[in-house]
Amino acid sequence: MSAFMEDEEEALYRSLREYSRVDAFLPVKIRELSMEELKTARSRMVVESVLTEHPELPDVEDEQLSACLHILNAKLDSIIRSLAFPADSHKEMDFKMVNISAGGLSLKSGEDFETDRPVEVRVMLPTAPLIIFYIYGHVVKCESSCEKYKVCIEFSDIDDDIREEIAKYVFHRQREVLRKKRYQRS
DSSP states (O other): OHHHHHHHHHHHHHHTOOSOOEEEEEEEEEEEOOHHHHHHOOOEEEESSOOOOOOOOOOOSOHHHHHHHHHHHHHHHHHHHHHHSOTTTTTTOEEEEEEEETTEEEEEESSOOOTTOEEEEEEEESOSSOEEEEEEEEEEEEEEETTEEEEEEEEEEOOHHHHHHHHHHHHHHHHHHHHHHHHHHO
16 A cells, blocks of 8 residues: 555646656766854855957066066956966766756755755756756755665746756757657667
8 A cells, every 4th residue: 555655646746846857967966054154145146257258368578578568468368267266176076877847856865954944056968068066955865775776956036047947958868868768760
C-alpha cells in the first residue's frame, strides 16, 4: 500500500511542475543560508567577462605617458574581470548530474539538508560567455539514497531574467537530447 501511495505522490508532484526539466552535468554548489543572509540575498548573474567595445588607446608621443596609460588600462581590465567573475567562485563548484528547470533543481549530494531550509544555489550553465547564477530557494525534499541524499530545491527568489536564461538552456538541451535519440535510431 505504501508503494502505491509513493507512486501516487510522485505522479502528483510531477503534474504540479510548472516548467520543463532536463538532466545535465553542470558545475553546481549548494549551501544553507542563515536567516540573516536570507534577508539580503538577491538572485544574480555573474558573467565571466564583460563584453563591451572600447576604442583602442590613442598613440601618445610621450613614451612615459603612453606606458603609464597602458599600465592603467591593464589594471582597469584586471579590476573589471575580478568584479565580473570572482576568481574562486567557479573553483568551489563540483560537476554533478542535476535535473534542472526554471523552477528548481534536484541532485544527489553527500550533504544532508533540512526540509524548508533556505539555500543558495550557485550553478554555471554552458553558455558563451560563461555565467554563474546565484539563485535562492528552499529544500523541498531531502531523502537518503545509496550513501548520498537526493535533494530537491525550489527556487523562491529568482530574477525573471535568470528564470528565462535557465528556461532557454533547458529548451536547448531538450532539443539536443531529441536530436541524439533520432540519430541513434537512424
